[in-house]
Amino acid sequence: MIFLTVGTAMFDPLVKVMDKLVRDGIIKETVVAQIGRGQYEPRNMRFFRFIKSLNRAYEAADIIVSTGGAGTTIECVTKGKRLVVVENTTLMEGHQAQLIGELARRDHLIWCRDPDSLEDCIKEARSKTFVPFVSDKPRAHGLILNIIGDSD
DSSP states (O other): OEEEOOOTTTOOHHHHHHHHHTTSSSOOOOEEEOTTTTTTTOOSSSSEEEEEEHHHHHHOOOOOOOOOHHHHHHHHHHHEEEEEEOOOSGGGGTTTTHHHHHHHTTTEEEESGGGGHHHHHHHHHHOOOOOOOOOOOOOOOHHHHHHOOOOO
């Protein structure tokens, strides 16, 4: 199964492209989409707007297609999911690019820079070996302790 999520925003161009790929038989497997506040309602795949937790969808999915929201992105790469991120450049002047770019550079996800290249990005995700994401060790507490002079 492929799970598409746009989070709390809307990203109709991405939902439309995925719906067309299913309609045209390019994607043959089941696709479930979380479409948020989008105006476009898919005709060729199951969808819902919001749900309390996406964990069941994440676990059931072979591939997750997402916008570049930090929460979803980090959650999926931490779980080791095959993740294709399509940056929503209409949000806050491209603030997602730095996170997506770094995680793509480290081979934790596929960065799909344009919804029209989604088909190729999904194909790449199917065959790619992703590097497991391991969070950096927390450093803030040590820095704070150094500043206040605690020697423990």
